[in-house]
Amino acid sequence: MNPNLERLHPYPFEKLAKLKAGISVPEHLAAISLGIGEPKHPSPAFVKDVIADNLDKLANYPTTKGTDELRQAIAEWATRRFDLAPESLDPNRHVVPVNGTREAIFALVQAVTDASKPASIVSPNPFYQIYEGAAFLAGATPVYLPCDGSNGFIPDFDSVPESVWESCQILFLCSPGNPSGAVIPRDTLAKVIELADRHDFLIASDECYSELYPDEATPPEGLLQTCGAIGRHDFKRCIVFHSLSKRSNLPGLRSGFVAGDADVLAGYLKYRTYHGCAMPIHNQLASIAAWNDEAHVLENRAAYRAKFEAVVPILREVMKVDFPDAGFYLWPETPIDDETFARELSAQQNVHVLPGRYLSRTVNGHNPGENRVRMALVAPLEECVEAARRIVEFVKGFEQ
Numbered sequence: 001m002n003p004n005l006e007r008l009h010p011y012p013f014e015k016l017a018k019l020k021a022g023i024s025v026p027e028h029l030a031a032i033s034l035g036i037g038e039p040k041h042p043s044p045a046f047v048k049d050v051i052a053d054n055l056d057k058l059a060n061y062p063t064t065k066g067t068d069e070l071r072q073a074i075a076e077w078a079t080r081r082f083d084l085a086p087e088s089l090d091p092n093r094h095v096v097p098v099n100g101t102r103e104a105i106f107a108l109v110q111a112v113t114d115a116s117k118p119a120s121i122v123s124p125n126p127f128y129q130i131y132e133g134a135a136f137l138a139g140a141t142p143v144y145l146p147c148d149g150s151n152g153f154i155p156d157f158d159s160v161p162e163s164v165w166e167s168c169q170i171l172f173l174c175s176p177g178n179p180s181g182a183v184i185p186r187d188t189l190a191k192v193i194e195l196a197d198r199h200d201f202l203i204a205s206d207e208c209y210s211e212l213y214p215d216e217a218t219p220p221e222g223l224l225q226t227c228g229a230i231g232r233h234d235f236k237r238c239i240v241f242h243s244l245s246k247r248s249n250l251p252g253l254r255s256g257f258v259a260g261d262a263d264v265l266a267g268y269l270k271y272r273t274y275h276g277c278a279m280p281i282h283n284q285l286a287s288i289a290a291w292n293d294e295a296h297v298l299e300n301r302a303a304y305r306a307k308f309e310a311v312v313p314i315l316r317e318v319m320k321v322d323f324p325d326a327g328f329y330l331w332p333e334t335p336i337d338d339e340t341f342a343r344e345l346s347a348q349q350n351v352h353v354l355p356g357r358y359l360s361r362t363v364n365g366h367n368p369g370e371n372r373v374r375m376a377l378v379a380p381l382e383e384c385v386e387a388a389r390r391i392v393e394f395v396k397g398f399e400q
Contacts, residue, residue: 007136011129012358019339019355020346029350032387034375036354037178037329039249041303041378044296047250050286057281064273066097070284074257077291078242082225088233089224093262096269097279097287100254101208101241105172106134108239111271112202112264113169115139120164123172124155126179126359126369128206131172140169144361148368153180153331157192165199176209176220179331179359179374181324189226196237202264205240208256209327211247211297214305220326224260235260246328247297248290255279255287304328307377307384314388318395330375331356335395338373348397349390 010018016035025031065071071091079089089095098104105128113119113135121135125144135142143164145155154177171192175184196203205223213219227235243256258265279287290296308323312330315321321332334341338355345351354376356369377384 002137004137004139008133009129012354015358016342016352016354019343020352023343023347025346025350026348029390031350031352032379032383032390033352034377034379034384034387035352037246037374037376037378039246039251039328039378040380041249041300043249043252044290044293046293047248047253047286047290050289051282054282054285057285060281062278062281062284064278065269066279067281067284068092070097070279070288071095073288073291074259078224078259081219082222082228084224084228085233088228089235089259090262094235094259094265096258096265096272097284098241098256098258098272099277099279100245100251101206101243101256101258102130103277104241104256104258105130105204105206106137107272107275107277108204108258108268109134109138109140109170111268113138113140118167119169120167121170121172122160122164122168122201124174124177125361125363126356127172128174128178129359132361141167142361143168144363146363146366146368147177147180147182153177153182154184154188157188157195165195165201168199168201170202170204171196173203173205173223175205175207175223176213176324176326178206178209178327179329179356179372181209181327181329181331183220183325186221186226186229189221189223190230193226193230193232193238201237202261203238205238207240208243209246210242212301212304212328213326214301214308214323216298216301234262237261237264239264244287244290247300249300250286250290253283253286253290255283255290303381304377307381310381311377311384311388314385314392318392328377330377331372332375334371334373336398338369338371342373344398345391345394349394351387351390351394 075089075091119140121140122143123131132142147153239260245251319332342355353373356372360369
């Protein structure tokens with residue numbers, strides 16, 4: 001077996017299941033899960049119709065590169081959304097459709113990492129665990145940049161030692177952040193691009209929550225958008241990941257895309273051709289429909305906005321919690337340690353959240369996820385409000 005498999009940490013939800021093993025939940029209270037970031041809003045009916053109308057495509061092998069029509073729809077969407085120069089994002093060179101960004105992130109690290117020399121994969125901390133697992137299995141060393149309240153939950157890139165950048169082959173960004181929802185501003189993204197040029201590493205920006213934001217007038221900046229703003233129309237050393245999972249409530253469609261540096265994507269596509277991960281044609285057709293429609297996304301944002309506006313004031317009665325810049329998570333501080341909070345909240349109120357330390361690593365004695373929990377406001381509004389009220393009751397009971 002690949003010895004690097006032994007380096008993998010248990011996934012956060014494995015840890016959560018172990019934490020809650022043996023507890024008894026109150027039977028008179030219905031379970032409310034805020035732990036897993038799985039969208040629960042209805043999937044668009046027109047997308048399901050496209051799939052149903054094209055099931056005959058099951059008889060056709062799809063190509064790894066996807067159809068011309070899908071890449072064109074993606075390029076047009078990204079150009080509109082991120083105000084790119086017309087035709088700067090070439091659908092034939094700058095776009096690769098993928099079966100969800102989870103496998104796409106993993107595959108990129110395998111394709112890009114050169115383990116024949118010192119190789120670091122740098123990521124925020126807390127982080128999406130695929131960044132770390134992909135690094136281990138590529139023979140690289142993860143390096144974690146703390147993201148806590150003192151720096152607005154964005155890495156302090158100025159404090160990173162030169163030695164880290166010298167061995168860095170990929171820098172992962174997550175904006176909007178998981179779990180904080182923090183959005184990296186343009187000037188910071190421009191600074192990171194300059195660092196990538198100076199030290200010759202790839203920036204991989206995970207932007208899967210970019211379409212869930214509170215203010216319609218100020219959508220989050222994307223890495224390619226910063227490229228366009230500074231005249232970097234070839235997107236050199238810059239790669240972004242986008243998905244229909246959160247934007248369109250289609251996690252089961254497993255549809256997203258990778259876009260950016262054409263030279264990187266050429267090698268990435270070669271890797272994926274051998275990896276065997278082409279998107280089924282009926283899913284491609286459904287994806288085209290989803291990328292071409294914004295009305296359902298507006299409704300989606302409105303639904304999340306209503307939940308945040310209802311839940312945050314309730315929780316603030318007993319917890320320190322802020323509205324996120326974007327995304328669908330809350331990242332509140334806990335009055336007791338996060339593991340005890342999550343376990344006892346399940347046991348007493350049948351409300352389930354994820355301990356923050358399960359999303360981060362301890363570095364130099366500091367774990368930026370400790371004494372925080374991640375709450376995903378994915379349940380219906382009424383359930384989210386009920387969960388918030390139960391959390392208030394739980395905390396007040398603990399304080400008495």
